[in-house]
Amino acid sequence: xxxxxxxxxxxxxxxxxxxxxxxxxxxxxxxxxxxxxxxxxxxxxxxxxxxxxxxxxxxxxxxxxxxxxxxxxxxxxxxxxxxxxxxxxxxxxxxxxxxxxxxxxxxxxxxxxxxxxxxxxxxxxxxxxxxxxxxxxxxxxxxxxxxxxxxxxxxxxxxxxxxxxxxxxxxxxxxxxxxxxxxxxxxxxxxxxxxxxxxxxxxxxxxxxxxxxxxxxxxxxxxxxxxxxxxxxxxxxxxxxxxxxxxxxxxxxxxxxxxxxxxxxxxxxxxxxxxxxxxxxxxxxxxxxxxxxxxxxxxxxxxxxxxxxx
Amino acid sequence: xxxxxxxxxxxxxxxxxxxxxxxxxxxxxxxxxxxxxxxxxxxxxxxxxxxxxxxxxxxxxxxxxxxxxxxxxxxxxxxxxxxxxxxxxxxxxxxxxxxxxxxxxxxxxxxxxxxxxxxxxxxxxxxxxxxxxxxxxxxxxxxxxxxxxxxxxxxxxxxxxxxxxxxxxxxxxxxxxxxxxxxxxxxxxxxxxxxxxxxxxxxxxxxxxxxxxxxxxxxxxxxxxxxxxxxxxxxxxxxxxxxxxxxxxxxxxxxxxxxxxxxxxxxxxxxxxxxxxxxxxxxxxxxxxxxxxxxxxxxxxxxxxxxxxx
Numbered sequence: 001x002x003x004x005x006x007x008x009x010x011x012x013x014x015x016x017x018x019x020x021x022x023x024x025x026x027x028x029x030x031x032x033x034x035x036x037x038x039x040x041x042x043x044x045x046x047x048x049x050x051x052x053x054x055x056x057x058x059x060x061x062x063x064x065x066x067x068x069x070x071x072x073x074x075x076x077x078x079x080x081x082x083x084x085x086x087x088x089x090x091x092x093x094x095x096x097x098x099x100x101x102x103x104x105x106x107x108x109x110x111x112x113x114x115x116x117x118x119x120x121x122x123x124x125x126x127x128x129x130x131x132x133x134x135x136x137x138x139x140x141x142x143x144x145x146x147x148x149x150x151x152x153x154x155x156x157x158x159x160x161x162x163x164x165x166x167x168x169x170x171x172x173x174x175x176x177x178x179x180x181x182x183x184x185x186x187x188x189x190x191x192x193x194x195x196x197x198x199x200x201x202x203x204x205x206x207x208x209x210x211x212x213x214x215x216x217x218x219x220x221x222x223x224x225x226x227x228x229x230x231x232x233x234x235x236x237x238x239x240x241x242x243x244x245x246x247x248x249x250x251x252x253x254x255x256x257x258x259x260x261x262x263x264x265x266x267x268x269x270x271x272x273x274x275x276x277x278x279x280x281x282x283x284x285x286x287x288x289x290x291x292x293x294x295x296x297x298x299x300x301x302x303x304x305x306x307x308x309x310x
Numbered sequence: 311x312x313x314x315x316x317x318x319x320x321x322x323x324x325x326x327x328x329x330x331x332x333x334x335x336x337x338x339x340x341x342x343x344x345x346x347x348x349x350x351x352x353x354x355x356x357x358x359x360x361x362x363x364x365x366x367x368x369x370x371x372x373x374x375x376x377x378x379x380x381x382x383x384x385x386x387x388x389x390x391x392x393x394x395x396x397x398x399x400x401x402x403x404x405x406x407x408x409x410x411x412x413x414x415x416x417x418x419x420x421x422x423x424x425x426x427x428x429x430x431x432x433x434x435x436x437x438x439x440x441x442x443x444x445x446x447x448x449x450x451x452x453x454x455x456x457x458x459x460x461x462x463x464x465x466x467x468x469x470x471x472x473x474x475x476x477x478x479x480x481x482x483x484x485x486x487x488x489x490x491x492x493x494x495x496x497x498x499x500x501x502x503x504x505x506x507x508x509x510x511x512x513x514x515x516x517x518x519x520x521x522x523x524x525x526x527x528x529x530x531x532x533x534x535x536x537x538x539x540x541x542x543x544x545x546x547x548x549x550x551x552x553x554x555x556x557x558x559x560x561x562x563x564x565x566x567x568x569x570x571x572x573x574x575x576x577x578x579x580x581x582x583x584x585x586x587x588x589x590x591x592x593x594x595x596x597x598x599x600x601x602x603x604x605x606x607x608x609x610x611x612x613x614x615x616x617x618x619x620x
Binding site: 222300304310 | 538
């Protein structure tokens, strides 16, 4: 096992025009791991509270590739909880409540057995915590971080420091604009590369993603679909599919010199796009629990047809 | 010559964060023709007023493929004039003034020598006028129409009637939503197909375009560029590049049975995307007047690389 993700496990309550889901499993770490597990073993580092019952644990049994040893149980605390409502267009949402729970406490400590992790994804949290977590994986070969508006606004110096230590940054278009002051995603991406990373991956939701890389630029639309039941976790699944594919294509001992090349990342983006397109078809992780290899292969072939130029 | 475009010639005054252009040549018919002329001869049908001086006429001399015989001069009227200001993000704009001039009068009459036109693009105007103009081209093989919010709101019955007579409809995502009540572009596109056309091409500006076709769906991002000086005419150039490529690939006598196939349109979309990416690099038609075949070929190759999946 060589892929690890640090982040949040959440209990989500979600309202959409299609219906509601009460207190279902969610969180960046969870969505990332479920998507990555389709391709490769993946280790989770996150904390949960005493309210994290067997119903939630049982979801992970659908993903034998996920190692849950790094999920830290804090009996006297509560799991991070989030409530949100999507508007008619499914592209914007409002937060109804946020209960930080364990997220307001000290970060989880990765188990010693995870020390040899080679592919590291630091899901969104305070950048100083991300940097600290990274210190637990001295053999890291590829490090990708996510971030959000809150840290760009309140912890910019820590974020800039973190950017000197990662290979890639994943963020959405608004966050890229906030971080760099540049609205054009190519310009914003280049400014991010100036801060250290080899690539910046700018997510645009239903409009796809742009990869700004030292070797050039790639762009893909989202997979065109009419089935959008719950967009929660699409971005984290995208990152999980991408990193899962990267890790699976570069097993221990294999040459990883090209793992961050534009070509490799571009193909990995396509896998991330495909997995994310399944995630949004049902609430929570429902769709990913039943996803088959054949469905992924077929949709990737369909996606290749969708973006083919003559 | 077999490609014809009916639409507007305008005198534009444009303000952007990059500067201003006063009373420069514009209009849907103009941008379409200049883009299409890169691939094939193209006929223009539009009206201008007595203020349409030699400076404007001279621009057309850069495009020997454009036939201007169908430009109707009305000495005692004024040319359509439009003023607009783009905001910092270059993705939204406000109209500063609109002087309808000849556009408020009777539509231009296509010259008799244009009767044999086979590829017809009906740029945005009242759908009843579009239908009437179409009547002048009894040998039409491929007809594509553009439309806008105004006609969807005020002339829906005429628009629906027109949709029964065209092969394709080009419109932006907001217009597709207004026409169908569906925000999802795939769903909206399918509703449009139910009204008659073989395909609906939904433009999303900087986010690219989605092609909803009886045979399937295609999607392409915009060409990723940092050089956006003036977005005016991008959509019309996109359509012009697309139709110009279609017409050039199907000369008189060639089999046109596949001209509206998903594959053919998908490739044509890429050409439209590339031409539009040049249009926006300078004000008015400046960039298109100097565009070389090599530049188009190189950018198409670059675009193929940008959207390639492993």
